[in-house]
Amino acid sequence: xxxxxxxxxxxxxxxxxxxxxxxxxxxxxxxxxxxxxxxxxxxxxxxxxxxxxxxxxxxxxxxxxxxxxxxxxxxxxxxxxxxxxxxxxxxxxxxxxxxxxxxxxxxxxxxxxxxxxxxxxxxxxxxxxxxxxxxxxxxxxxxxxxxxxxxxxxxxxxxxxxxxxxxxxxxxxxxxxxxxxxxxxxxxxxxxxxxxxxxxxxxxxxxxxxxxxxxxxxxxxxxxxxxxxxxxxxxxxxxxxxxxxxxxxxxxxxxxxxxxxxxxxxxxxxxxxxxxxxxxxxxxxxxxxxxxxxxxxxxxxxxxxxxxxxxxxxxxxxxxxxxxxxxxxxxxxxxxxxxxxxxxxxxxxxxxxxxxxxxxxxxxxxxxxxxxxxxxxxxxxxxxxxxxxxxxxxxxxxxxxxxxxxxxxxxxxxxxxxxxxxxxxxxxxxxxxxxxxxxxxxxxxxxxxxxxxxxxxxxxxxxxxxxxxxxxxxxxxxxxxxxxxxxxxxxxxxxxxxxxxxxxxxx
Amino acid sequence: xxxxxxxxxxxxxxxxxxxxxxxxxxxxxxxxxxxxxxxxxxxxxxxxxxxxxxxxxxxxxxxxxxxxxxxxxxxxxxxxxxxxxxxxxxxxxxxxxxxxxxxxxxxxxxxxxxxxxxxxxxxxxxxxxxxxxxxxxxxxxxxxxxxxxxx
Numbered sequence: 001x002x003x004x005x006x007x008x009x010x011x012x013x014x015x016x017x018x019x020x021x022x023x024x025x026x027x028x029x030x031x032x033x034x035x036x037x038x039x040x041x042x043x044x045x046x047x048x049x050x051x052x053x054x055x056x057x058x059x060x061x062x063x064x065x066x067x068x069x070x071x072x073x074x075x076x077x078x079x080x081x082x083x084x085x086x087x088x089x090x091x092x093x094x095x096x097x098x099x100x101x102x103x104x105x106x107x108x109x110x111x112x113x114x115x116x117x118x119x120x121x122x123x124x125x126x127x128x129x130x131x132x133x134x135x136x137x138x139x140x141x142x143x144x145x146x147x148x149x150x151x152x153x154x155x156x157x158x159x160x161x162x163x164x165x166x167x168x169x170x171x172x173x174x175x176x177x178x179x180x181x182x183x184x185x186x187x188x189x190x191x192x193x194x195x196x197x198x199x200x201x202x203x204x205x206x207x208x209x210x211x212x213x214x215x216x217x218x219x220x221x222x223x224x225x226x227x228x229x230x231x232x233x234x235x236x237x238x239x240x241x242x243x244x245x246x247x248x249x250x251x252x253x254x255x256x257x258x259x260x261x262x263x264x265x266x267x268x269x270x271x272x273x274x275x276x277x278x279x280x281x282x283x284x285x286x287x288x289x290x291x292x293x294x295x296x297x298x299x300x301x302x303x304x305x306x307x308x309x310x311x312x313x314x315x316x317x318x319x320x321x322x323x324x325x326x327x328x329x330x331x332x333x334x335x336x337x338x339x340x341x342x343x344x345x346x347x348x349x350x351x352x353x354x355x356x357x358x359x360x361x362x363x364x365x366x367x368x369x370x371x372x373x374x375x376x377x378x379x380x381x382x383x384x385x386x387x388x389x390x391x392x393x394x395x396x397x398x399x400x401x402x403x404x405x406x407x408x409x410x411x412x413x414x415x416x417x418x419x420x421x422x423x424x425x426x427x428x429x430x431x432x433x434x435x436x437x438x439x440x441x442x443x444x445x446x447x448x449x450x451x452x453x454x455x456x457x458x459x460x461x462x463x464x465x466x467x468x469x470x471x472x473x474x475x476x477x478x479x480x481x482x483x484x485x486x487x488x489x490x491x492x493x494x495x496x497x498x499x500x501x502x503x504x505x506x507x
Numbered sequence: 508x509x510x511x512x513x514x515x516x517x518x519x520x521x522x523x524x525x526x527x528x529x530x531x532x533x534x535x536x537x538x539x540x541x542x543x544x545x546x547x548x549x550x551x552x553x554x555x556x557x558x559x560x561x562x563x564x565x566x567x568x569x570x571x572x573x574x575x576x577x578x579x580x581x582x583x584x585x586x587x588x589x590x591x592x593x594x595x596x597x598x599x600x601x602x603x604x605x606x607x608x609x610x611x612x613x614x615x616x617x618x619x620x621x622x623x624x625x626x627x628x629x630x631x632x633x634x635x636x637x638x639x640x641x642x643x644x645x646x647x648x649x650x651x652x653x654x655x656x657x658x
Contacts, residue, residue, distance in 0.1 A: 139571055139606060141608070165572055166605055169573065173569070
C-alpha cells in the first residue's frame with residue numbers, strides 16, 4: 001500500500017515540475033507573510049497557490065499529457081480521467097491492458113472510435129432526411145424538423161430547446177456537472193463538455209458548469225485542495241500529501257491533509273474525532289446519564305433539585321412515589337430513608353457505578369474542553385491585538401524610535417498566536433492520551449508553555465511608556481524567544497513520540 | 508398561460524386518451540392542469556386485484572425535467588408506500604428521465620404493486636409481512652382493496 005502511494009507521488013512529482021517558471025515566483029510570494037515555519041524550516045514542504053485559471057490550465061495540461069499518448073478528443077479524456085479520479089497511470093494501464101471499448105462502457109463514455117461507424121449512421125439519417133425529415137422529440141413530444149434535433153453517439157435524439165432545459169436543470173438546480181447522462185431513460189452515456197457548451201445558450205449556466213467541472217477536478221485530485229476560508233477561490237497544490245501547514249494567498253493557514261486550521265501537535269485523525277465529539281450530542285447524553293435518573297415506573301427523566309430523597313413523579317399520569325437512592329417504592333422506607341441500604345443489591349450498585357463512570361467521563365471531557373475553548377477564545381482576542389499593536393508601533397515611531405526597533409511587538413503577537421494555537425490543540429491531544437511516563441513529560445512541557453504564554457500575553461497588555469520602554473522591550477523579547485523555543489520543544493517531543501510509539505490512546 | 512410544462516402536459520393527456528394503457532387512467536383536475544387525478548386498477552393475479560386505487564399527481568413548472576409528486580389518496584398497504592401515500596420508486600426520484608410521461612409513471616406504479624421491493628421499505632410492517640408471512644400480508648392488502656371501493 002505504502003509503496004503504491006509513493007509511486008503515485010513520484011508520478012505527480014513529474015507533473016508538478018512541468019509548470020515551474022513563474023510558479024516559483026508565486027511560491028516565494030506566498031512564503032513571505034507571517035508563516036508558521038516550524039517544521040518547514042527543518043525540511044521543506046513545497047506547495048504552491050493556484051488561481052482558478054491556473055487550475056484550468058493545470059487540468060488541460062493533465063489532459064494533454066494523456067492525449068499525447070492516446071489520441072482521443074480531450075473531452076473524452078477528461079471524462080475518463082474523472083472516472084479514474086485523475087490517476088492517469090491507471091487510465092493508461094486500463095486502456096492498454098484490456099478492451100478499450102469495455103473501458104468506455106464502464107466509464108459510461110460514448111466511444112470516440114464508434115465515430116468510424118458514424119458515416120453509415122449519417123448516411124441512414126440522410127436517407128431519412130430525404131424522406132419526411134421530421135422527428136419526434138420524446139421530451140416535449142413535438143414533431144420537429146431533424147435540423148433542430150441533436151444527440152450523442154447513443155442515438156437518443158431530442159430537440160435543442162429540450163436539451164437546453166434538461167442540462168440547465170441538471171447544472172443549476174441539481175448541481176451536477178461531471179456526471180450528466182443522456183436524457184433518455186436508462187441511458188447512462190455521459191455528456192461531454194463540448195456538447196454541453198454547444199447546447200446551453202445561457203452564459204451563466206455555462207459558467208456554473210465550468211465551476212462544477214473545476215470543482216470535481218480539485219476534489220478528485222489528492223494533491224489539490226481548495227482554500228477552506230470563505231470567499232477564497234484559490235487552490236493549494238502540493239507534491240505529496242502530508243499533514244503540514246500551508247498558507248494561502250489570502251493569509252489563511254491550514255493543514256493540507258485535513259483542511260482544518262493548522263493543528264500542531266495533534267494528528268488529523270484525533271482532531272477529527274474531537275471535533276465530532278464536540279459537535280454531536282454524546283456529551284449531552286453523558287450529562288443526562290450522570291445527573292438524572294429515570295422514574296422507575298414511567299421512565300420520565302428526573303433531575304433532583306432538592307435534598308429530600310422522597311420523590312414523587314411529576315408526570316400527572318404516574319405520580320409514583322419512590323426513593324431517589326435506591327429507586328425502590330417509597331412505602332417500605334417509612335420515616336427513615338436510611339432503610340434503603342437494604343435494597344443495595346448488586347444491580348443497584350452496578351447502576352450507581354455506571355453513573356459514576358459517566359460522571360467521571362463527563363468531568364474529564366469538560367476539563368479538556370474548557371481549556372481548549374479557552375485558548376480558542378484567547379486566540380481570537382489576540383488576533384484583535386494586531387490592530388492595537390499597530391497603533392502602538394506607530395505611536396512609538398513618533399517617539400523617536402526607528403521602524404526596525406518597533407518590529408519586536410508584531411513578532412511577539414505572531415508568536416503569542418502560534419503558542420495559543422498549539423496550546424489549544426495540545427488539549428485535544430491530551431484528552432485522548434493515556435497516562436505514562438512520556439505523557440507526564442508532555443504535560444510538564446504543556447504547563448511550562450502555558451505559563452510562559454500567559455506571561456507574554458500579560459506583558460503585551462501593559463501600557464508602554466517612554467520610561468518603561470527599554471525594560472518592556474527586553475522582557476517581551478526574552479519572553480517570546482522563550483515561548484517560541486518551548487513551543488518547538490513541546491511539538492518535537494510529541495512528534496518524537498509518534499515516531500517511537502510512546503503514545504497510548506483512550507477510546 | 509402556456510409554458511413548456513403545460514404544453515407537455517396537454518400532450519401527455521392527449522396521448523393518454525389516444526393510446527390508453529391497460530389498467531390505469533388519469534386526467535387533469537378541472538381548473539388546474541398541473542394537478543392530476545388518477546386511478547390504478549389492482550393488477551390481476553395479485554392481492555391488489557379488483558382494487559381501484561386513487562392517486563394525485565402534482566407537477567411543477569420544471570416538468571418534465573423534474574419528476575412530479577405522486578401520492579396515493581386511497582389507503583394503501585404496500586412495502587414501498589409511506590403512511591401518507593407517498594411512493595418510494597426510483598424513477599420518481601434519482602432515476603427520473605424527462606422522457607417519462609404520465610402513462611409511463613402510472614404503469615410503473617402499477618407494476619410496483621405486483622412486484623414490491625421489500626429491501627427498501629417505506630412501510631416496514633408491510634415489508635416484513637411480505638417477506639415472512641405472505642398470508643397475513645395478503646389479508647391486509649385485501650382489506651385495502653375493499654376499502655378502495657368505498658371512497
